[in-house]
Amino acid sequence: MIIRAAIVGYGNLGKSVEKLIRAQPDMDLVGIFSRRSELDTDTPVFPSAAAADHAQDIDVLFLCLGSATDIPEQAAGYARHFTTVDTYDNHQLIPDHYARMDAAAREGRHVAMISTGWDPGLFSLNRTLAAALFPDAQQNTFWGKGLSQGHSDAVRRVPGVRRGVQYTIPNEDAIVEAKAGRGAEISATSAHVRECYVVADEADHADIREAITTMPDYFAPYDTTVHFISDEVFERDHQGMPHGGHVVTSGDLGGSRSSVEFVLELGSNPDFTAASQVAYGRAAARLTAEGKTGAFTVLEVAPYLLSPVALEELIRRDV
Ligand SMILES: NC(=O)C1=CN([C@@H]2O[C@H](COP(=O)(O)OP(=O)(O)OC[C@H]3O[C@@H](n4cnc5c(N)ncnc54)[C@H](OP(=O)(O)O)[C@@H]3O)[C@@H](O)[C@H]2O)C=CC1
Numbered sequence: 189m190i191i192r193a194a195i196v197g198y199g200n201l202g203k204s205v206e207k208l209i210r211a212q213p214d215m216d217l218v219g220i221f222s223r224r225s226e227l228d229t230d231t232p233v234f235p236s237a238a239a240a241d242h243a244q245d246i247d248v249l250f251l252c253l254g255s256a257t258d259i260p261e262q263a264a265g266y267a268r269h270f271t272t273v274d275t276y277d278n279h280q281l282i283p284d285h286y287a288r289m290d291a292a293a294r295e296g297r298h299v300a301m302i303s304t305g306w307d308p309g310l311f312s313l314n315r316t317l318a319a320a321l322f323p324d325a326q327q328n329t330f331w332g333k334g335l336s337q338g339h340s341d342a343v344r345r346v347p348g349v350r351r352g353v354q355y356t357i358p359n360e361d362a363i364v365e366a367k368a369g370r371g372a373e374i375s376a377t378s379a380h381v382r383e384c385y386v387v388a389d390e391a392d393h394a395d396i397r398e399a400i401t402t403m404p405d406y407f408a409p410y411d412t413t414v415h416f417i418s419d420e421v422f423e424r425d426h427q428g429m430p431h432g433g434h435v436v437t438s439g440d441l442g443g444s445r446s447s448v449e450f451v452l453e454l455g456s457n458p459d460f461t462a463a464s465q466v467a468y469g470r471a472a473a474r475l476t477a478e479g480k481t482g483a484f485t486v487l488e489v490a491p492y493l494l495s496p497v498a499l500e501e502l503i504r505r506d507v
């Protein structure tokens with residue numbers, strides 16, 4: 189089965205998804221839908237507003253849009269016409285996103301694969317798997333030090349921000365404590381600080397700092413610092429997007445203690461996120477071909493559906 193794929197949104201993630209689709213043995217990239225008419229790519233470019241006109245030519249549409257506002261505003265509209273895959277990552281609102289995408293996908297008789305990536309995504313899988321092993325699991329998630337694309341997107345949507353990034357910095361002592369099984373008192377908000385670097389006119393600095401540090405879900409619960417820098421410093425110091433993290437789970441198993449740690453070290457956050465999103469795109473296409481409709485999270489997808497390798501071979505190779 190050759191999967192005819194397309195992308196909406198040609199930002200950091202969209203460029204990585206384009207690169208990863210081209211590396212797949214069973215995918216063809218039909219086009220990129222963008223608000224812009226001129227993109228630096230050889231892939232055919234079409235206006236986002238006209239996406240539905242191409243629905244018959246596309247099996248899976250990768251939504252490479254921002255989670256802060258684009259996905260809530262636009263994703264359901266695409267899900268009515270396409271099988272979609274997104275990386276929506278505002279954890280507090282994922283249940284709402286699930287319901288909205290489920291209704292839209294069922295209306296159009298498509299699949300909506302939501303919140304793929306690494307967190308949510310592969311970390312979600314590991315949290316569920318590891319916690320299921322222990323009658324009373326102790327589990328902690330840590331991110332960074334690295335650039336959060338979701339938080340950087342949220343920063344860039346604040347009025348007056350011309351360029352912006354956000355780095356997540358974990359408390360290393362907290363990670364050590366969690367690994368030792370002493371993570372019960374450690375929360376995500378107490379174990380991380382968030383550092384934002386913003387290019388904006390000085391007249392807007394106070395309003396921008398206030399808007400970022402009080403932003404619900406993304407920044408308000410955290411110790412957040414906003415640094416204002418020049419374009420030159422931004423170009424010099426803020427181009428890479430490394431990231432990573434840990435999910436640490438431990439507990440007692442009837443008198444013996446065990447622990448499970450899932451670690452990611454990402455040279456490029458967008459490239460790794462794209463790798464997850466593209467693999468779940470393969471699963472979305474297969475679920476659609478089986479006649480499935482509605483929304484799916486990564487917790488509801490059998491792992492073999494992600495792989496281009498036949499199940500019989502996976503059983504021989506990996507089981
Ligand atoms: N689940 C996970 O583990 C992860 C999730 N993510 C998610 O990926 C999202 C995208 O990140 P990233 O690619 O860095 O973001 P970018 O800002 O680089 O790209 C977003 C793209 O969305 C398109 N777009 C559509 N409507 C709008 C609008 N109104 N304003 C601005 N852009 C718009 C634009 O493409 P165009 O101009 O071509 O139309 C833009 O380039 C993040 O918000 C994050 O939530 C990222 C990493 C990990």
Ligand SMILES: N[C@@H](C[C@H]1CC(C(=O)O)=NO1)C(=O)O
Nearest residue numbers: 277307308331336337338356
């Ligand atoms: N969704 C995140 C992926 C991870 C990183 C993160 C954080 O630094 O807070 N939370 O989840 C992203 O957009 O990069």
